[in-house]
Amino acid sequence: MSGPVRESAWREFAKGWWRENPVFIAVLGLCPALAVTASLRNALVMSGATAFVLIGASLVVSALRHVVPRQVRISVYIVVIATLVTAVDFALAAWMPVAHRELGAFIALIVVNCLILGRQEAFASKNRPVLALADAAGMAGGFALSLCMIGAVRELLGNGRVLGLRVLPAAYEPWAVMILPPGGFFALGLLLTVFAWLRERAEQRRRAEQARVAAAARSGGGAP
Amino acid sequence: MREREPGPWRLILTLGGAGWLAGALLVGVYLATDPSIQRNRARALFAAAQRVLPGAERIEAWLFKEGEPVRYEGPRDVPPPPGALFAGYGPDGTLVGVAIPAEGPGFQDTIRLVYGFDPQRRLVIGLEVLESRETPGLGDKIAYDPDFLANFGALEVEPEVVAVRRGEKRRPHEVDCITGATISSEAVVAILNRSLEAWLPRLERAAERMRERTGA
Numbered sequence: 001m002s003g004p005v006r007e008s009a010w011r012e013f014a015k016g017w018w019r020e021n022p023v024f025i026a027v028l029g030l031c032p033a034l035a036v037t038a039s040l041r042n043a044l045v046m047s048g049a050t051a052f053v054l055i056g057a058s059l060v061v062s063a064l065r066h067v068v069p070r071q072v073r074i075s076v077y078i079v080v081i082a083t084l085v086t087a088v089d090f091a092l093a094a095w096m097p098v099a100h101r102e103l104g105a106f107i108a109l110i111v112v113n114c115l116i117l118g119r120q121e122a123f124a125s126k127n128r129p130v131l132a133l134a135d136a137a138g139m140a141g142g143f144a145l146s147l148c149m150i151g152a153v154r155e156l157l158g159n160g161r162v163l164g165l166r167v168l169p170a171a172y173e174p175w176a177v178m179i180l181p182p183g184g185f186f187a188l189g190l191l192l193t194v195f196a197w198l199r200e201r202a203e204q205r206r207r208a209e210q211a212r213v214a215a216a217a218r219s220g221g222g223a224p
Numbered sequence: 225m226r227e228r229e230p231g232p233w234r235l236i237l238t239l240g241g242a243g244w245l246a247g248a249l250l251v252g253v254y255l256a257t258d259p260s261i262q263r264n265r266a267r268a269l270f271a272a273a274q275r276v277l278p279g280a281e282r283i284e285a286w287l288f289k290e291g292e293p294v295r296y297e298g299p300r301d302v303p304p305p306p307g308a309l310f311a312g313y314g315p316d317g318t319l320v321g322v323a324i325p326a327e328g329p330g331f332q333d334t335i336r337l338v339y340g341f342d343p344q345r346r347l348v349i350g351l352e353v354l355e356s357r358e359t360p361g362l363g364d365k366i367a368y369d370p371d372f373l374a375n376f377g378a379l380e381v382e383p384e385v386v387a388v389r390r391g392e393k394r395r396p397h398e399v400d401c402i403t404g405a406t407i408s409s410e411a412v413v414a415i416l417n418r419s420l421e422a423w424l425p426r427l428e429r430a431a432e433r434m435r436e437r438t439g440a
Contacts, residue, residue: 067238069235072235075239079243083250086250095260104364105364
């Protein structure tokens with residue numbers, strides 16, 4: 001891989017984690033982010049399944065981007081995504097039956113996760129496989145990070161535990177609401193606020209830095 | 225320059241090829257995963273049979289062959305053939321009850337369940353949903369809502385099981401539905417009634433044969 005390609009791939013990979021995080025910035029894929037995050041373990045399994053589908057679909061769509069006519073591209077994307085989701089469904093039923101039972105219909109619903117179809121249309125269908133892979137891996141990573149953060153917050157406050165291990169003292173009275181559906185909204189709202197605040201702070205710093213550079217240039221330019 | 229439009233055959237071939245490849249891949253995945261899925265199903269079925277028959281320590285599968293109940297001697301790592309019953313024996317070898325798998329249409333897809341039946345008292349004594357694709361957060365509560373499942377702890381089956389709105393259960397053959405999941409609750413009751421209608425005439429004979437094996 002040449003230097004510029006490596007650099008582009010790294011940029012595409014990095015953007016999904018923070019700058020274009022699918023859940024906290026683009027607000028995509030909220031259905032699983034709210035529904036399967038009552039525990040960190042379920043969030044991890046859903047993240048893995050979504051990552052497999054997103055990366056697999058992006059590679060296939062990118063590799064076939066010159067072969068598939070524009071008129072039928074969406075149908076082909078759906079066939080590719082649905083095939084991968086069905087494969088994941090079978091694999092989980094075979095090798096992780098407890099997680100498969102707990103996630104239930106949400107595995108099949110990965111097909112309609114707009115993050116996946118969105119990345120095919122917006123990126124994979126227009127870029128070569130190495131960049132599509134980097135983009136999908138970064139987006140999958142950002143999605144996993146979001147789900148795990150929501151899952152960890154909910155499990156911690158709702159049970160006093162993380163991954164089944166006690167973290168808060170036994171005297172802690174669990175907030176049962178956090179593992180119920182409204183808890184998903186509370187945790188998501190809390191984390192969206194934190195992300196928005198961090199983004200705003202970074203933006204203010206950037207503006208201050210720009211102003212400082214501009215002021216330095218003006219004072220330097222005015223000198224004899 | 226405007227791109228040339230592809231002809232209809234190219235579109236048909238592209239979609240047909242995608243469908244064919246997807247089908248071939250799924251057949252491969254199915255063949256690779258099916259043995260494990262069957263093993264998990266068998267384990268889940270035997271474990272659920274034990275749970276819906278409180279007090280049962282040993283579970284045996286039974287089948288009807290030419291109208292006669294016979295013990296199923298097949299492997300335990302694949303689910304017994306359709307139509308199998310599960311006899312649950314207590315620690316002293318007495319028959320606790322019979323677990324009966326049943327399935328039927330739900331709100332979205334087929335609901336598979338297993339319920340425990342005490343042939344002596346003619347009561348349903350437990351029910352567990354094995355598989356459903358009901359609406360998450362609403363219909364899927366049929367699998368885990370403790371109040372709904374408590375309906376099946378000692379449920380009379382005559383004249384028939386009846387679904388009523390939550391809080392309106394007055395008689396021992398009524399089932400309180402789940403608020404917001406009435407269709408799924410009613411689907412469970414319908415599956416139960418259909419299964420009981422088919423099994424009740426034969427259950428007495430089956431229970432007799434199962435009791436003969438007591439202490440075996």
